[in-house]
Amino acid sequence: MKLLELEPAxxxxxxxxxxxxxxxxFVKGALPGERVIAELTESKRDYAIAQTVEILNASSDRVTPRCKDYNLCGGCHYQHISYERQLSIKEEILLDCLVRIGKMKDGEIPLTETIFLNQWNYRNKAQFKISGRSETEIxxxxxxSRHLIPIAECYLLNPVINRFLEKLTGARFLRGIKEVQILSGTNTIAFVRGDGVDEPQLDFFLDIGFDGVVTDNGISVGQTFCVLESTTPPxxxxVSPMGFIQSNWAMNSLLIEKMLELLEPLDGKNILDVYGGGGNFAIPLSFxxxxxxxxxENRHSVEDGLRNVKLNNVKNVTFKTKSFEKYRSMQKYDVVIIDPPRSGLTNKAMETLKALSPSKIAYVSxxxxxxxxxxxxxxDMYALLSVTLFDMFPNTYHAETLSVFELKTDTLRNIKMK
Known part of the structure; x- marks a missing residue:
């Protein structure tokens, strides 16, 4: 074990x-300006990773983690940091990336605001692993790693999911099940993975209060999708278990509200929603x-989207089940909404986006x-008008941004001349 005295900056x-x-x-468990003892855990040719084991000089922003399992389960990264400092850290990282990687000048980055809500109990989706030993653990x-950390309560989950976690803990009907995913909105459903899941096990989920349960081999009882309501706009x-949903629905609603504000007026405009899931942006924008x-591309999300279009009596939304990289259209789009995976846009996707040359791009990252x-x-083609940071995942290093790009005047002129 190699120990180092470090002062992360x-x-x-x-x-x-x-x-x-x-x-x-790169030091885990430390704050900028602290002096710590850290154990070297990984060495590469160009860098190393170390884990803080002792605080020699603590930051005033350091707080006591609320969860006793913090630093064990790996779900949280920032519980040792005051919430105000968590937000400023995420801003600093975003600005640093735009300068170092985005080649922007520090004073020219239009970071307009940081939007946040509750620090705790915000997740309406959770995925639990289950151990099949003599006493079932969840x-x-x-x-x-594949080492299971039993959890009695997670402070990031909404109270409904935590109540179901309590009911599932130690239940004999979980034997043979490897994973349980819970989605909670106006109803609560479970999605289970495992070998040989039988009917009595599914009935058990209904008996303890779930509105429905779906297995990975297509067997289901009760309701098969989760229902969520939004008020902005209503x-x-x-969403079905194999579809996609933002796990912080309240913040997701604020993101949509901000998107509508930044893109208005939308009357008479044609929008392309890329990586659009089940219509999370498309439905509210369609009004x-x-x-x-x-x-x-995900057929389950498309099925969710078709259901959502029907439920909301929407007539002007269409779904295309294909990759964006292969998308070709004679349609002129005024706005493109793009919400790519963590890896961002592939080179081909970037080419497709530029070829469409919409007047505005709303990039959710x-x-x-x-x-x-x-x-x-x-x-080269667009000006960055605004960047809004959304703390979608408090107490973790993850954050969401909504940025709006506008086609430059000279680019528009060149397009018209072609």
Whole structure:
């Protein structure tokens, strides 16, 4: 075991801080400005990773983690940091990425605001792992391992999911089940994975209060999708276990509200919603826009979307089940909404986006590094108008951004001349 005395200077994406003493070292469990003893856990050619084991000089922003399992299950990264400092750290990391990777000047980045709500009990979706030993245990895997950490209560989950977690803990009917996913909205459903799940096991889920349960081999009892309501604007959204939903529905609603504000007026405009899922953006945008076309490869999400269109009596939304990289259209889109996976846009997807050359792009990102990289690629054609940071996942290093790009005047002129 190699111990080092370090003084991390800056936060970096991934829940760590950067120390440049004795080379590049990414330190877990430390705050900028602290002096710590850290154990070297991983060494690479260009950098190393260390875990804080002792605080020699604590930051005033350090707080006592609320959860006794913090640093064990790996689900949280920032519980040792005051919430105000968590927000400023995420801002610093975003700005740093846009400067270093996005090639922007520090004073020219239009970070307009940071939006946040509750620090605790915000998740309406959870995925629990189950141990099949003599006494069934339920919880989360330790970070980067298959070692189960039993969880009695998770402070990130909404109270409904925590109540069901209590009912599932130690239940004999879970034997043979490897994983339980819970989705909670106006109803609560479970999605279970395992070998040979039988009917009495499914009935058990209904008996303890679930509205429905679905297995990975297609067997189901009760309701098969989760229902969530939104008020800004008012609409109903449904999602099946194999579809996609933002796990912080309250913040998701604020993101949509901000998107509508930044893109208005939308009257008479045609919108393309890329990686659109079950219509999370398409449904609320459709009330103002002329048409919305959704590009989505996941057939389960498309099924959710078709159900959502029908439930909300929407007539101007269409779904196309194909990859964006292969999308070709003679349709002119005024706005493209793009919400890519953590890896950002592929080179081919970037080519497709630029070829469409919409007047505006609303880019929703969950990774500041890949967002910054894609921003640099867009800047030859587009101006970055605004960046809004949403703390979708408090107490973790994850954050969501909504950014709006506008086609540059000279780019528009060149397009018209072609």
């Amino acid at each position: 800056a936060p970096v994406y991934g829940g760590m801080c950067l120390s440049k003493k004795d080379g590049i070292i 919880g989360f895997y330790r970070e980067h 609409y109903t959204y449904t 103002s826009a002329r048409t919305v076309t959704v590009i989505e 969950c990774n500041p590094s890949t967002f910054a990289r894609d921003t640099a690629k867009l800047m």
